[in-house]
Amino acid sequence: MHRFTLRLADLATTWFAASPILEAVLSLRMWTHPGVYHLQTRAFEQIRPTFERLDSRLLLSLVAENRFVPDFLTPRPTSPAPEFHAELATVRALPPEQLRPELEQTFLLHGQPLPPGLAAGLAHPERLLARIADALEEYWELCLAPAWWPQARSVLEADLVYRARVLARHGAAALFADLDHRLHWENGVLSINHRWTDGDVETPVDGRGLVLCPTFFVRGAITMISKDRAPQISYPARGQAGMAGRGAPVPPQAVEALVGAPKARLLAMLAEPASTTDLAYRLGVTPGAVSQHLAVLAATGLVDRARHGRSVLYRRSPLGDELTGANR
Numbered sequence: 001m002h003r004f005t006l007r008l009a010d011l012a013t014t015w016f017a018a019s020p021i022l023e024a025v026l027s028l029r030m031w032t033h034p035g036v037y038h039l040q041t042r043a044f045e046q047i048r049p050t051f052e053r054l055d056s057r058l059l060l061s062l063v064a065e066n067r068f069v070p071d072f073l074t075p076r077p078t079s080p081a082p083e084f085h086a087e088l089a090t091v092r093a094l095p096p097e098q099l100r101p102e103l104e105q106t107f108l109l110h111g112q113p114l115p116p117g118l119a120a121g122l123a124h125p126e127r128l129l130a131r132i133a134d135a136l137e138e139y140w141e142l143c144l145a146p147a148w149w150p151q152a153r154s155v156l157e158a159d160l161v162y163r164a165r166v167l168a169r170h171g172a173a174a175l176f177a178d179l180d181h182r183l184h185w186e187n188g189v190l191s192i193n194h195r196w197t198d199g200d201v202e203t204p205v206d207g208r209g210l211v212l213c214p215t216f217f218v219r220g221a222i223t224m225i226s227k228d229r230a231p232q233i234s235y236p237a238r239g240q241a242g243m244a245g246r247g248a249p250v251p252p253q254a255v256e257a258l259v260g261a262p263k264a265r266l267l268a269m270l271a272e273p274a275s276t277t278d279l280a281y282r283l284g285v286t287p288g289a290v291s292q293h294l295a296v297l298a299a300t301g302l303v304d305r306a307r308h309g310r311s312v313l314y315r316r317s318p319l320g321d322e323l324t325g326a327n328r
Contacts, residue, residue: 002192002201002223004210004231011172013209016163017077018156020149021087022234024140025073026217031056032063037217039240047143054142055135061115062132070106071224072098073136076211076232080160084140092133096125105225151281152216157311158273159214159238179212180221180235192221192233201227216240239272255324259302263293267324270303273313 075090121128176185184191214237221235251264280287297303302320
């Protein structure tokens with residue numbers, strides 16, 4: 001069990017972030033553990049031909065059999081919406097002499113040998129670090145950034161808006177209880193129940209802030225391998241089903257007759273926050289068409305808007321919930 005002790009001031013500095021490099025690194029699990037994250041299978045099968053042309057052997061060697069990845073590859077976000085290349089610069093800045101202990105704590109401390117390619121590369125750690133960073137950058141630019149990340153970012157940002165709403169309305173206890181079944185909050189201590197730690201690990205937050213990151217590539221809440229790193233927890237993102245394919249809930253016929261079929265479908269989809277891009281993808285229409293309908297729904301008070309970073313997210317308002325029968 002891993003325990004984070006949070007004082008009142010620490011709760012005030014607990015915040016959320018959607019990290020692109022976290023998604024890139026953890027998504028390597030899709031190739032080493034196929035089927036585990038099945039909602040992403042369709043998207044990643046489309047990416048596979050491009051991935052296999054990259055330095056995929058090196059990338060796959062970074063994921064242990066138990067799906068651990070080295071901590072240095074997932075630096076703690078410094079803002080709610082960090083840029084991939086800024087995070088990658090932090091990876092490149094790792095002192096080369098720290099590369100061996102980072103890799104060893106991922107593999108050796110959990111009873112696994114270093115993969116041969118990584119072990120050989122440690123003879124020249126600065127070259128190995130540069131090669132790892134270059135491979136990650138190429139993976140991001142060619143496989144994830146063109147199509148997968150824009151939609152994934154919309155889902156992650158919608159998760160952050162939802163969590164902020166829960167925290168504001170119901171407080172920290174409700175927030176942590178809703179994040180994941182592995183988390184337990186009691187008397188200022190946030191615990192993660194998992195099987196991969198021998199004994200209990202205690203981490204006082206001590207004014208450093210606790211960062212919470214939604215991700216598509218975990219089955220339950222996880223934290224960093226090293227107990228010495230600044231506090232960070234990753235948890236399963238909400239709304240992942242929207243990434244599995246197109247489609248929309250069927251709206252009530254009365255609502256469709258009142259506002260028209262396109263607006264009724266949008267209202268049915270907006271039980272959770274979503275961006276124009278995400279809605280357009282799921283409906284198979286252009287973002288411009290969706291924007292026109294959303295503008296009308298917002299003007300009539302049926303949806304609310306919230307900005308997160310560069311995105312504007314929409315969600316049904318209380319009036320919209322009442323119209324669609326969500327409150328009944």
